[in-house]
Amino acid sequence: MNTPFDVNTVETFRRTRREKMQEIIPGLWLGSQEALHDEGLLEKCGITHILSATPTLTKESGVVTTSLSPPTLRFCNSKGICRMIIPVQDEPSENLLQYFPRSTEFILGALCNSGRVLVHCLAGASRSPTFVAAFLMEVYKLSPAEAIAKIRESRRLVRPILGFYDQLMVYEACNYRPSNQPVYLHWHLRAQCETEIESPETTTISKCPKVLAKIPGNIQYVVAEMSRLACATCSKVLAPMQSLLPFNNAEDDHYLAQPIDWMSPEFDNREHEGNLACPECETVVGEYNWNGRRNIREQWVTPAFVLYRRSVVKVC
Numbered sequence: 184m185n186t187p188f189d190v191n192t193v194e195t196f197r198r199t200r201r202e203k204m205q206e207i208i209p210g211l212w213l214g215s216q217e218a219l220h221d222e223g224l225l226e227k228c229g230i231t232h233i234l235s236a237t238p239t240l241t242k243e244s245g246v247v248t249t250s251l252s253p254p255t256l257r258f259c260n261s262k263g264i265c266r267m268i269i270p271v272q273d274e275p276s277e278n279l280l281q282y283f284p285r286s287t288e289f290i291l292g293a294l295c296n297s298g299r300v301l302v303h304c305l306a307g308a309s310r311s312p313t314f315v316a317a318f319l320m321e322v323y324k325l326s327p328a329e330a331i332a333k334i335r336e337s338r339r340l341v342r343p344i345l346g347f348y349d350q351l352m353v354y355e356a357c358n359y360r361p362s363n364q365p366v367y368l369h370w371h372l373r374a375q376c377e378t379e380i381e382s383p384e385t386t387t388i389s390k391c392p393k394v395l396a397k398i399p400g401n402i403q404y405v406v407a408e409m410s411r412l413a414c415a416t417c418s419k420v421l422a423p424m425q426s427l428l429p430f431n432n433a434e435d436d437h438y439l440a441q442p443i444d445w446m447s448p449e450f451d452n453r454e455h456e457g458n459l460a461c462p463e464c465e466t467v468v469g470e471y472n473w474n475g476r477r478n479i480r481e482q483w484v485t486p487a488f489v490l491y492r493r494s495v496v497k498v499c
Contacts, residue, residue, distance in 0.1 A: 204228070204307070205337040210299045211290065213315050213338050215307040225264070225301065232293040232300040234286055235268045236279075236310035253281055257289075265293070273309050275346025276374050280361055283317040283354050290318045308340050313347040320351065321359045327351035346374075356429065365428050365440035372441055373485055375399045376473060398453060398473050404444040412437065412490060413498045419463035421445070421495060428484070435479040437495065439488040442471070446488070459490070468494040 203221055204214025206228075218224060219233065256268040267289045271277050286302075293300045304310035316330035325333065327348060334341050343351075353370045354361060361367035376397050411424040421443065428438040442450065445462040449471070459469040468490055470476070475485030 204301060204303070207315060207334055207337050208319075210294050211315065211318075212299070212301045213307055213311055213334065213341075214301055214303045216303060216305050218301060218307070219303050222262070225262075228301075229299045230301045231264060231298040232289070233264055233266045234289055234300065234302040234311075234314060235266065236271050236302075236304040236314060237268060238272050239270055253278075255282065255285060265298075269314075271310055273304070273344065275344050277346070278350075278371070278374070279310065279313055279317075279347055280350040280354055280367065280370070283314070283321075283350075284360065286314045287318045287321050287359075290315075291322060306340075307338065309343050309347060312338070312341040313343045313351065316343070316351055317354055320355055327355060365426055368426075369428055369440040372399070372403075376486055398450075398455070402442060402447070402450055404442055404447055411497055411499070412495045414461040414464060414466060414468055415494055415496045416466045417461060417464040418496075418498070419461050420498075421461070421468065422490060424497075434492075436469070436492050437490040438478065438484050439490065442488050446471070459488075466494065467491075 203218035203224060204212045206212050212218075212228060212230065219235065225233075254270060257266065259265050267286070269279075269282050269286065271279055271282070290300050290302070292298075302311045302315050312331070312334050315334055316327060319325050319330040319333055320327065323330075330351070331341065331343065331348070350370070353366055356366045357364040376399065412422040412427075413420050422437070422439060426439050426441060426443070428440055446459055449457055449459060455474055456472040457470065458467045459471060460466065461468050469488070470491075471486070471488045473486040475483045476487035476489060478484055
């Protein structure tokens with residue numbers, strides 16, 4: 184009987200599901216919650232550190248040594264295993280990105296001290312491989328696709344949800360330090376808008392959403408002090424260069440990671456799109472669209488806050 188699947192591939196997938204954890208690189212294991220509770224297996228593999236991606240913070244017997252914001256829990260259990268628990272759901276809107284530097288530091292610290300690390304979530308298919316991929320990207324300078332491919336060499340069932348893959352792309356674009364980077368801020372705002380994102384072509388860019396964006400109830404504005412983009416008509420300062428998204432080229436308009444403080448009166452109307460006028464001379468200097476706008480390369484930027492290149496000048 185003909186089958187749409189390769190027999191060897193199917194058997195590999197079944198075997199991987201039976202196995203509770205796999206070694207991705209020497210000393211770094213990826214697995215499911217079943218592996219966490221198999222003390223014999225942990226001892227056999229010499230596991231000294233465990234990174235858990237779970238919905239809530241839960242602590243077994245042990246001493247809490249670190250608690251940070253956003254919240255994580257770090258402690259040593261009764262078996263002497265050092266654990267870090269990161270409270271994340273397996274949902275596309277969940278912000279794993281904010282934890283990547285911390286999880287990578289935890290894994291790297293263990294491996295550099297001859298430790299052996301297990302990273303797990305419930306099934307070991309989405310959240311935990313995303314954290315492992317972030318580690319491989321930063322330490323070995325792999326792309327998101329290369330990191331996921333490396334993980335699948337050992338654990339074939341790995342399938343991070345699209346929202347997590349998008350966050351890996353943002354992590355790379357932020358040079359692995361996402362705190363106040365424009366790409367990260369724009370991604371965070373895009374996540375708040377709850378648009379439907381499909382197969383992102385590049386970081387912070389998605390295809391045209393099928394539904395209206397949800398305009399955040401509390402919009403965070405960038406203050407336009409110490410700026411380097413000004414109105415070409417009256418020289419009114421409009422935006423800091425640091426707020427520009429990095430994919431602009433010599434012909435494209437200026438796309439901003441977040442709206443600027445002087446734009447707030449326009450957004451009080453709660454419209455999904457409109458023009459942006461200079462607050463000094465009222466010249467139209469740009470536009471906005473919470474559902475997104477195509478850039479010069481026909482890619483969607485969602486949401487889009489745009490200053491027309493012809494309407495602004497760079498000032499020293």
